[in-house]
Amino acid sequence: MADFEIKDLRASVEGRQILKGVSLAINKGEVHAVMGPNGSGKSTLSHTLMGHPGYTVDGGEVRFKGQNVLELEPDERARLGMFLALQYPVVVPGISMANFLRTALNAHRGYDGKDKSKMVTPKEFRSLLKDELEVLHMDDSFLSRYINDGFSGGEKKRAEILQMAVLKPEIAILDETDSGLDIDSIKFVAEEVNRMRGPNLGVLIITHYTRVLEFIKPDFVHVLVDGKFVLSGGPEVADRLEKTGYSEWGKEEAAQPQEVA
Amino acid sequence: MATQPKLDVGVDYKDKYGFFFPEDYVFKAKRGLNPEVVKEISFMKGEPEWMTKFRLRSLEIFRKKPMPNWGADLSVIDFENIFYYLKPAEKQSASWEELPADIKATYDRLGVPEAERKFLAGVSAQYESEVVYHSLQENLTKKGVIFLDTDSALREHPDLFKEYFGTVIPPADNKFSALNSAVWSGGSFIYVPKGVKVDIPLQAYFRINAENMGQFERTLIICDEGSFVHYIEGCTAPIYTTDSLHSAVVEIIVKKDARCRYTTIQNWSTNVFNLVTKRAMAYRDATMEWVDGNLGSQITMKYPSVYLMEPGAKGDVLSVAFAGKGQHQDAGGKMIHVAPNTTSTITSKSISKGGGRTSYRGHIKIYPGANNVKSFVKCDALLLDDESRSDTYPYNDVDAENVTLGHEATVSKVSDEQLFYLMSRGIPRAEAETMIVNGFIEPFTKELPLEYAVELNRLIQLEMEGSVG
Ligand SMILES: Nc1ncnc2c1ncn2[C@@H]1O[C@H](COP(=O)(O)OP(=O)(O)OP(=O)(O)O)[C@@H](O)[C@H]1O
Ligand SMILES: [Mg+2]
Numbered sequence: 001m002a003d004f005e006i007k008d009l010r011a012s013v014e015g016r017q018i019l020k021g022v023s024l025a026i027n028k029g030e031v032h033a034v035m036g037p038n039g040s041g042k043s044t045l046s047h048t049l050m051g052h053p054g055y056t057v058d059g060g061e062v063r064f065k066g067q068n069v070l071e072l073e074p075d076e077r078a079r080l081g082m083f084l085a086l087q088y089p090v091v092v093p094g095i096s097m098a099n100f101l102r103t104a105l106n107a108h109r110g111y112d113g114k115d116k117s118k119m120v121t122p123k124e125f126r127s128l129l130k131d132e133l134e135v136l137h138m139d140d141s142f143l144s145r146y147i148n149d150g151f152s153g154g155e156k157k158r159a160e161i162l163q164m165a166v167l168k169p170e171i172a173i174l175d176e177t178d179s180g181l182d183i184d185s186i187k188f189v190a191e192e193v194n195r196m197r198g199p200n201l202g203v204l205i206i207t208h209y210t211r212v213l214e215f216i217k218p219d220f221v222h223v224l225v226d227g228k229f230v231l232s233g234g235p236e237v238a239d240r241l242e243k244t245g246y247s248e249w250g251k252e253e254a255a256q257p258q259e260v261a
Numbered sequence: 262m263a264t265q266p267k268l269d270v271g272v273d274y275k276d277k278y279g280f281f282f283p284e285d286y287v288f289k290a291k292r293g294l295n296p297e298v299v300k301e302i303s304f305m306k307g308e309p310e311w312m313t314k315f316r317l318r319s320l321e322i323f324r325k326k327p328m329p330n331w332g333a334d335l336s337v338i339d340f341e342n343i344f345y346y347l348k349p350a351e352k353q354s355a356s357w358e359e360l361p362a363d364i365k366a367t368y369d370r371l372g373v374p375e376a377e378r379k380f381l382a383g384v385s386a387q388y389e390s391e392v393v394y395h396s397l398q399e400n401l402t403k404k405g406v407i408f409l410d411t412d413s414a415l416r417e418h419p420d421l422f423k424e425y426f427g428t429v430i431p432p433a434d435n436k437f438s439a440l441n442s443a444v445w446s447g448g449s450f451i452y453v454p455k456g457v458k459v460d461i462p463l464q465a466y467f468r469i470n471a472e473n474m475g476q477f478e479r480t481l482i483i484c485d486e487g488s489f490v491h492y493i494e495g496c497t498a499p500i501y502t503t504d505s506l507h508s509a510v511v512e513i514i515v516k517k518d519a520r521c522r523y524t525t526i527q528n529w530s531t532n533v534f535n536l537v538t539k540r541a542m543a544y545r546d547a548t549m550e551w552v553d554g555n556l557g558s559q560i561t562m563k564y565p566s567v568y569l570m571e572p573g574a575k576g577d578v579l580s581v582a583f584a585g586k587g588q589h590q591d592a593g594g595k596m597i598h599v600a601p602n603t604t605s606t607i608t609s610k611s612i613s614k615g616g617g618r619t620s621y622r623g624h625i626k627i628y629p630g631a632n633n634v635k636s637f638v639k640c641d642a643l644l645l646d647d648e649s650r651s652d653t654y655p656y657n658d659v660d661a662e663n664v665t666l667g668h669e670a671t672v673s674k675v676s677d678e679q680l681f682y683l684m685s686r687g688i689p690r691a692e693a694e695t696m697i698v699n700g701f702i703e704p705f706t707k708e709l710p711l712e713y714a715v716e717l718n719r720l721i722q723l724e725m726e727g728s729v730g
Contacts, residue, residue, distance in 0.1 A: 050685050053677055078687035090682040094700025103696065104686035146700070147682075163686060 001063075003028045004171045004202055009060035011048040017058065018044040020227035026202040028170060033213055033238065034206045036224035037246045042206045043087050045224070046175040050084040051077055064171060079108055083169030085160035087176045087206075092147035097159065100147050101129070101166050108167055132165040135192045137184075153180035161189050165196065172196075173204045178212035190215030210238045225249040293341045296320060299443050302346045306412055306446075309419065319432035319442030326436040332591045332622065333560040338534055343506055345444040345477070401459065406490075407452040408463055411479050414450030421452060425483055429512035429540050429568075438538045441477045441510040448478035448509065453488040453519075462491040462524070462710055480511040484519035484547075491522040493713065505533045507558075513541035513549065517571075520548040526713055528720055529558035531588060539565040546573035552708050553580040555590050556720050564622060566595035569603035569631075576605040581705045581717075583724055584617030584649070593622040593640075593654075598631045601661070609640040610702050613649035614724070621653040621670075629660040637667040643701050644674050645694075695725045 002025035011019040018041045026032055036042050048055045049062060051074040062069040069077055092100070102125055111118040120128075133140065136158050148156050157177050164172055174193070178186050193203065193216050205216060213221075213235065221237035222229045223246075230249050231237060299320050303313040328335055401408060407418060415422050432442035453459060484490055507529060515521045521541065529535050535558040541549040551565035567576030578594030596605035611619035621640040642651035653670050675697050683693035699706070699718050706714045 050681075052681050052685075073690065074681055074684040075687050075689050075693070078685055084685055086682070086685075090676075090678045092679050092682065092697065092700055094703030095696055100683070100686070100696075103688055103692070104683075107687040107689065107692070146703075167686065 002026060003064070005061075005063045006049070007061040007063075009045070009048065009062065010058040011044055012056050012058055013044060013054060018227050019048065021060070022224070022227070022229060023060075024204075024222065024229070026171065026204060028202045029199045030220065031197065031203040031205060031216060031218045033218040033221045034204060034224055035208065035221065035238065035241055040224045041227040042224055043175055044227075046084055046087075046173045046204075046206060049077075049173060050074055050082065075107070078104075078167070078169075081170035083164050083167055083172045085157070085164060085172070085174045085177045087179070089148050089151075089156040089160055091149050093149055095147050096144050097147055098129075098143040101125075101143075101163065104163070105166055128166060129162075132162055132192070135165075135188065135195065136162055137188045138162060154182060154185050157181055158185060158189060161192050165192055168196070170200055171202045171204070173206070175206045176208065177205070178207055178209060183211075186212055187215060210242045213238050223249070292344055294320070294343070294345060294444070298345055302444060302446065305346070308415065311423065312415065315427065315432070316443050316445075319439050320444075322432050323436060323439035323443055326433075326439055328436060329562075332562050332620070333589045335534065335536075335560065335562075338506060340440075346446055404457045404459075405454040406457060406459060407450065409450045411448040411450045411481060412446065414481070418450075418452070421483075422450070422481075425512070425514060426481060427512070429514060429542055430510050430538050435538060437508045437536045438510050441479060441508050441538070445477045445479035445510065447476075448480040448511075449482075449492065449494075450480070451482040451490060451492060453482075453484050453490045455485045456487045457485075458489040459491070462493045464493045476505075476507045476509070478509045480509070482511075482513045482521060482523070484513070484515045484521045486516045487518040488516075489520045491524065493524040493710070494526075505530070507533050507535045507537070509537045509539075511537070511539040513539075515541055515543045515547040515549050517545040517547060519544075520550070522550040522552060523565075524552040524709065524713070526554040526556075526709070526717055526720075527558070527561075528556040529561075531557055531559055531585070533558045535561040535563065537561075537563045539563065540568065541566070541576070542568045542570055543574040543576055545571035547571075548575045548577070550577040551579070551594065552705070553578065553592070554705065554717060555581065555592055556583045556724060558588065558590075560589050560591070562591045564593045564595050564624070566597065566624075567605065568597045569600055569605065571600045572602040574600065574603045576603075578607045578609075579705055579708060580607075580609050581702045582609075582611040582619050583721065584611070584613045584619045585724055586615035586617060589618045589620070591620045591622055593620075593624075595624040596626070596636055598625075598627040598634045598636065598661075601630065601632045601634065603631065604635040606636070607638045607640075608704065609638075610705055611640070611642045611651055612645065612698055612701065612721075613642070613651050614645040616646075616648040616650075618650045618652075620651070621655070623654070624656045624658075625666065626658040627661045627664055627666075631661045632663050634661060634663075635665040637665075637669075639667075639669045641670070641701070642672045643698065644672065645698070691725065695722050698725060 004026040006022055006024040009019055009022040010017065022045060034042055044055060048057060051072065057070050064082065065080060067080065072080065102120060105120050109118045109120065129143065138158055142159065148159060151159060157180060160177060177189060181189060190212065205218065207213065218235055221233060221235060223231040223237065223241065225246060296317055299316045300313065303316055407414065409417065427442065430438050432439045451463060482492060513521055513523065527535065539551065543549045549567045553563065553565055555561050555563065565578050569576055576596050580592055580594065582590035582592045584590040590611065593609060594607040596607065598605065607623055609621045611621065613619045619642060623638055625636050625638065627634050638655060640653055644651060651672055655668055657666060659666065675694055679697055680693055683696060684690060699721055706717055709717065
């Protein structure tokens with residue numbers, strides 16, 4: 001059994017079924033890329049995995065560390081070791097990034113306002129952030145700004161990866177983190193993800209472009225069309241898509257599932 | 262500035278804020294209101310005759326004035342069942358050491374000495390109806406700044422007092438200003454001489470600590486030309502079951518080029534009727550800022566106002582109201598533009614929870630000839646559930662030309678997207694909700710000194726946990 005296992009996941013949004021039976025096994029140490037046309041259900045998959053209340057699970061299972069993830073609240077999933085970098089990060093006025101990161105980190109460490117020994121110390125927090133900010137080429141000043149408030153598109157994406165670096169998940173889902181990033185920013189983000197890459201991290205990276213996959217080399221590439229994986233394989237799948245696009249799956253009947261992972 | 266401190270709260274609230282000590286009063290007036298009670302109050306205080314007469318005249322006005330027929334429902338107030346004056350100790354204490362032990366214990370728990378150690382210039386802690394503890398740093402005295410409880414100010418600075426007292430809010434202004442004028446006791450008196458800038462906030466702590474006891478403090482602040490002062494009052498009240506009335510009057514005069522900021526954080530126990538009249542007169546190029554946070558109480562009616570009397574005057578109201586179960590916060594602001602080239606802003610943030618109700622009530626008046634006025638009102642309401650309610654009642658009277666008047670109002674709920682986002686980072690739902698609420702009032706919180714910001718966030722956290730009242 002894989003470290004993180006999605007079995008026959010079905011989910012709907014506002015009564016419309018979007019995910020029509022998605023199965024995927026991710027082991028720590030692996031990087032999986034998911035590609036697929038607009039509206040095929042990639043973000044639905046990422047949100048459903050993280051427990052967004054707007055997505056209804058109609059069937060299937062997600063198992064991680066012996067738990068049925070689908071029964072957990074989003075915060076419990078996060079503390080279990082899951083992370084989602086959103087395609088569209090949310091603005092939350094009035095809360096500084098520093099406060100947000102500190103609160104999230106404390107929550108991960110089980111600090112509930114009582115046992116001070118579990119609390120991240122200001123010194124530790126500062127040195128932790130200093131390194132990550134450097135890798136991501138982000139200025140200190142981001143920390144005193146409100147969550148994503150007034151951030152440019154690219155800054156929001158980098159801020160997502162900063163959160164990932166601070167929280168050190170074991171399963172990270174990156175939903176189009178590369179979209180809207182200039183070429184340098186893609187490199188910074190990729191560098192940060194590669195720093196974290198290793199035997200303790202499994203990555204699911206959703207993207208439309210092969211460019212990011214040149215920097216974050218995937219072990220597996222899956223193609224999602226109309227709520228189902230229609231093709232899975234190695235990095236060569238991405239190259240194939242680059243040339244031919246999704247036309248061969250223009251109709252659902254034409255889908256040719258092959259070697260599903 | 263850290264605005265989301267991690268604090269050990271929720272466990273010791275009753276102990277820390279809801280405690281009370283046995284009453285040990287030197288004098289306790291009878292319940293009810295009549296000329297005899299008013300004369301007795303004035304006599305006990307050894308006041309000059311003009312004040313006794315002022316009080317009696319005010320009582321007459323109070324009796325004749327009808328109850329306000331707008332705003333919150335006040336019909337349940339029984340004026341005959343209230344103590345109008347309590348005197349907790351024989352005389353004023355000059356230092357912390359001389360305070361009676363139980364009063365000292367109360368303030369120890371409130372953290373007054375700590376706050377003083379940190380940045381106080383002076384503390385005047387009002388226990389019951391009268392100020393019992395007072396300290397003032399020497400450098401203030403040297404600069405000629407007067408910071409006294411209002412009773413002492415009447416004795417020690419009779420001429421200055423008489424010149425300004427009751428000039429901003431006359432007894433006949435409204436029923437509750439008349440009541441306060443008849444039975445007032447305690448409050449703060451501040452005079453800042455020409456050109457003096459008081460660089461440390463002056464603070465007072467108010468508390469109600471007797472059943473059925475009204476608290477009618479009276480505050481008068483005079484900022485002479487080119488001066489500056491920041492006055493702060495903060496309250497945390499014990500929890501009681503019978504109704505209690507708090508009806509204060511605050512009068513402020515801000516002269517040419519002066520600036521005054523008046524910050525309040527109130528957390529009355531949920532049985533208190535909090536009916537306060539606050540008004541400032543701002544003269545040429547003067548600035549008046551009301552920063553007003555209202556939590557607790559059963560009903561609050563409070564609309565800090567600024568009369569912009571001369572060109573260049575500027576008025577600001579920044580307020581936050583939190584209404585929980587069974588509470589109605591009817592708050593807002595008034596800007597009265599008497600002179601041309603004056604500006605004002607009112608920013609109101611309200612939060613309703615558990616069926617609580619908040620109302621914004623505002624009045625912008627621009628007199629004929631007060632041309633080139635700019636005024637902007639922004640009210641944002643946050644509803645935490647479907648039972649709660651928020652309304653806005655903006656009134657504008659514009660009789661001048663070339664006026665820029667802006668009004669923006671929003672009503673929103675804690676957004677699912679924001680909640681999901683914070684929770685997806687491992688933050689539990691309740692904590693995430695509290696963060697969003699504290700984020701919502703951050704424009705207010707950031708104007709407070711750090712200690713107060715911490716206290717406010719903490720009170721919000723307690724309110725969110727439902728452990729208050
Ligand atoms: N909250 C929502 N309300 C209504 N429809 C939704 C909602 N979220 C997703 N959908 C619909 O579900 C389908 C899948 O959307 P999803 O966001 O998962 O696509 P995607 O593969 O991530 O696309 P993209 O590449 O454009 O990001 C779309 O048709 C979309 O309109
Ligand atoms: Mg998407």
